[in-house]
Amino acid sequence: MDKIIISPSKYVQGANALNSIGEYVKPLGQKALAIADDFVTGLVGEQVAQSFAASEGELLLEKFNGECSRVEIDRLIAIAEQNESEVIIGIGGGKTLDTAKAIAFYRNVPVVVVPTIASTDAPTSALAVIYTEDSEFSEYLMIPRNPNMVIMDSKIIAGAPVRLLISGMGDALSTYFEARANARSGGQTMAGGAPTRAAQALAKLCYETLIEDGLKAKIAAENGLTSPAVENIIEANTYLSGIGFESSGLAAAHAVHNGLTKLEECHHLFHGEKVAFGTLVHLVLENAPMEEIQEVLAFCKSVGLPTNLHMMGVKELNMDKLMEVAAASCAEGETIHNMPFEVTADSVFSAILTAHELGK
Template sequence: MFTIPGPGKYVREEALLNEVGTYVRGFGRSALMIGGQTALSVVQASVNASLDKEGIENLGFVWYGGECSWSKVAELRSIVQEKKPEVLVAVGGGKAIDTVKAVAFAENLPLLAIPTIAATCAPATPIAIMYDDEGTFIEISHRSKAPNVVLVDTNVIAAAPYRFLAAGIGDTLAKWFESSVSVQKSKPTALNQSAVRLAEGLYRLLLEKGPSAIETIKHGNVDQAVNDVIDSIILISGSVSGYGGDDCRTAAAHAIYSGLTIFPEVHDTYHGEIVAFGILSQLVLEGKSEETIRELISFYQKVELPYTLEDMAITELSQEDWDRLGVVTVGIEDMDNMPFEVTPEMVVQAIQGADQIGRKVKYQ
């Protein structure tokens, strides 16, 4: 038995970008930064100065390509093979970091991650969520490397739009709702039971501190609630997957997220926002009461998460669209983690049921 519980080291501090060179130096003498265009522009000046200060050869800043796809990974591998860095530095959000994790795995290079938003646990996991070049989900890949070090500069996180933190809350809430059902298919062990308890603790912490953290970060400030939410989203959430492994994987909420990505109109909605709606749909699928779902929606309202299809720009679907959504969603491997068989018809009824409850809350 083995597990990869998370990154080798996690550091969260204000103005941490000024110390990047120190951490790179522990793994090599040259570095190539790969990430999102906005993210790279945010960190470039500080990283340049820090690498120069530590005598690290700076091999430049490269855009990851816009999608976490195998074609982008191949393109980046060619650049890495040409430039020959001793260390890779992934910069940005989940897709950017997952892409570089796949590159680092393929090229067997040390990896540092600098998340510029707290929207997913991608910086702290050994897996990569892969899409095609148009943004449609295709697979969860284990051909990915857990970062050696994750460097979280809270000044950078606080300067990003607060909607990213809200999305991170949505993605992290799913750890409890999904792991608590996926673990039912497994024999209880110290690892998977600890993972589920950790996920429940995350859920309760976010209910308590999430609204305050959102209000604080709206004004570009950081307090302990913000720090706790950041750590929960990036590190502790990733640890649930690390400890629970295949017993505590994503389930219907993420399968429904992946299914909804077939519609181009949702591509402006963030991962965690769509997952949040997926949680509501999963609860309908499980037969939970409308009261239970309404209670969760009341929390969504406090942190500005979507709870109707309309909130995600889906205003009209044909019967053909619904049929396709159902078929695609049950074909996503996450759905196999549900403790009962799910049919396309059940998926459609669950999504429609969640949307109906959400619309009641919004318009009645």
């Protein structure tokens, strides 16, 4: 199997980076269609418009209606065609960004992704998640190329609710351990090949950055401030984790996250909050050294990520429901089968209960 690493063509990060978005986008196309919801438009719309005016670029800022659905994608494609847009820009959260990726894919034009939060590692990926109009999962859109550019304005991200930044840390926490498991098993990554040493190194750096700077970043962000630690965590949550997961592979942690969606009590949690507990289950499943498990537990507790089922909203443990979670985690095609040993629902069930007790 060939080794493959994939990534955005350009990654830009810094306080007030949006002041220069017009200049950054200019080489990709003169006429841009940007999409953002009402809140994000109010937050950065004027700043983006002024940057494009200063760079003498043409900008059409269109409202995103909130759901990355086929209906919304088709509506915005029609606007892009009518405007003869040469580049698509998505500004906001995950669904806005995925919609921009989809429009650009179907229009065969460049896409620029501008997250206003650092809550997941999805912005850098060649993937969009499509939902129905009723917000139910519909399909994955696998895009043959990563975004042309990702722009992270750290001042805006530091001003977002801190829980979102912490959730991003939870998502990033799994990257190294899943990459390590995938390398041991020889599984194929989402990039379509074996992991490169570069991707594995980024995954490890992601974990080291979280341990070193996670708590410091949380404290600064609680005060709406940027700092070297905040900058490092934004990069870890987005770029290091993004390249790490896509080009090094997923394993048990994300599969357990998917299984936890079976528990109604966990529906209020963000993606990364569930992945953090999934990471603990992953480590128990592979019988990792207690020293490593204790380091992960200490990190989660320091930044406020859940370490047991009670913290996730499960008041009483229902063994039948937890077995459903374990079974769903082991469904055919799930990434848990990238672990370097056979995994069963029974072994996952045992690991969930053990992780819960260790994290209490």
